[in-house]
Amino acid sequence: MHSERDETRLEEELRQAAVRFDPVPGGLLRAAAEAFTWRTIDAELAELVFDSLVDHDEASLVRGPPERRLLSFQAGELTIDLEVTSTESARSLVGQIVPPRRADIEIRGADSAVMAGADELGRFRAGPLPAGPMSLRCSTVPGEPGPAIVTDWVSI
C-alpha cells in the first residue's frame, strides 16, 4: 500500500508535468484579463435559458441537429431567439426579438464585433461570423420602448 504522502507526491509530479506539457496559453491569459473591459454596466442581462444542444425541446423530445442550433435568451418579459447555422469554420445567425421591436444589435466576438439591425418585426440576421465566444448587445432605438439588453456569452 502506498501512503497518502506518496499519493500527494505523485499528484504533485503530475501537476508539474501538466505545467510543462499543457499550460494555459499565454494569449488566453491576456484575453481573460481583457474580458473585464467587455463588461456592460448599462444594460440588462438576458440569460441563456434554452440550448438545443443540451436541453430537450419539449415539442419534439429530441435534440436538434448540431449544425442548426437554437438558443433562447431571456431578460424579464423579453426573449431573444437565435438560430445558429454552422459550417466547418463559420457561423451565421437568424434572430428574433420577442415581443418584436426595432433595435441596433451588436454581435460581439472574442476580439471583434459586427452590427445588425432588427426590423419592426424584431427579426435580424448576421454572418458569416467566426466560430468562438459570442454575445449580443441590443441597443434601443429612438421611439422604441424597452431597455438595452446584453446576452450571456456562449461559444458558437
Added chain:
Amino acid sequence: MLAGAVTDADVSDLMTAARHGDKASWEALVHRYSGLVWSVARGYRLGQADAADVFQTTWLRLAEHIGRISNPGQVGAWLATTARREALRIARGAARTVPAGNAAMAALGHVDRYSPELAALENEQARLDAERAAAVWRAFGGLPARCRELLRVLIASPPPSYAEVAAALGMPVGSIGPTRARCLRRLRERLAGKVSGTAAGPLQGE
C-alpha cells in the same frame, strides 16, 4: 486546503473590488483561477481551439455576471461549473468536435515537439526531470477517460478545492477522494510498467 491557498474571504474581497471596476482585482482572479478553468476544458478532452473557446467564454461570462453572483467567495466553483457546461455544449456541437482518444495523442504530440529542446538541455538533472515528466504525462494520457477527467482538474495550478473539483465534474465531493486514490494507483501502475528497468524515478521501490 493547501499552502498559499486564497481564502473565500480574500476572493470575496477581490470580487467586490472587481465589481466596482478595479482591474487589478480582476487580474488577480484571472491569475488564481485560469489554471482551473483551463484544466476543466482540457479534462473534457477538448482540443486546443475548443478548449480556448471554453476558456474565453467562461471569463467573458464572469465579467457580465460579476455583480450577480450570490456567493462571490465561491466564484471558483461558479467558474468550474460554467466551464463544465460550456465544455459539454462544445463537445456536442458541430464541426469541430475532437473524437474521443485524440486528446491522448495530442498530449503525446506535445511531448514529441518538446523533445528537441529536451535533447539540447545540457543539465543532466534537468534532462532526467524532463524525461520523468514526459513519462508521467504519457502514463496519464493512457488512463481511462474518467480518471483523466478527474485528475486533470485536480492537478490544476494552483490546486483547486474539492468543492471546485466537484463543481467542475458535476460529482459529489464525497466521491472525489476515493476516485482520486484509485486513479493515482492506476497511474502508478502504468508508470511502473512503462519505466521498469530504466533509471529509477522517485517513485520506484517505494
